[in-house]
Amino acid sequence: MNLMRASDVMGLPVVSIQSGEDVAEVRDVVYDGEAHRLVGFTLNKRGYFAGRMKSVLGDDSVAAIGPDAVMIESESAIDDKAVAPAPLTELDSARPVLGNRVLSEDGTDLGEVVAVILSTGDRPEAVGYELRSPTHDGTSFVPITAQMALSGENLVVPVEATQFIRGDLAGFGAAVASYRSDELEKQR
């Protein structure tokens, strides 16, 4: 599974597969901190006189997120009637996630959320959080789980999720994939 920090999606061109045109660029990521879900993107115009676009790109209208561009099937994927929800960098809406302390159910402080991690490809979604370690320099990555409890300042994760914490993004991609297949096993 290929992963990206949500903040690295900002500034990427939004390109139509049908026309090969760059119709917009990502201004900000819209994220629902309570549901731990990627909602979509707010957009800027492309070019020298770039300004904010009223249009919004919902996550279900995205054909794929890649390291170099966000792809849409055609320009009609951009919804110019929708009201843009509050994006990630607007602190009030981001507060449910960024800056939260993450604790495991056994009371261990795992660190503070510094970034939302998205899976790339044709079904982009939020899969984890990057945490700044409370004890040493550097960060780690914890998978998003259905059982995460959120209070507005703390996020509590089940103990079994902690074994999938990784220190690097590439390793975390593999960890998320195996965590998800474990979860599927349990549901059977």
Next chain:
Amino acid sequence: MSIETFKQVDGRTVIASDSADTIGHVKGFVLDAAGRQIEAIHVDGRGKNASVVDWATLTAFGQDAVMVPSESDRATVHDGHQTEAVKGKVGMVGSRVLTVEGRSAGKVVDAEFDTETGAIVRVITDNGAVDAGRVRSLGSYALVVELEEAHS
């Protein structure tokens, strides 16, 4: 079917059959938005004054010359799409290549086309060749291509 590349044919003389006059040289191509078919050949002039010959009017795209019935088949660019192409805003060679997954895949170096039909056969990038069947579009930002089948 005879295949040539854009670079091979660059500068080739364009001749009117009725007068035997040279009416221009191959300077570039106007492609359809899908990036798979040559619509017209840029034969003379620049920008708004550029003139083109529609592919459909050609009698032959020969090894030594491109033949059109008459000088009257040469026309000044007549729409925005053609103007963008002759100005180099939308062009195959030099275009950025982007996969449908949003990953950069180099730049277009050259393209092979069928001299009978004007259909693009393969696009040559600095990252390898791409069959025309994988090309989704050619726009001012990029040539968008499907991913290659997974290697088994």
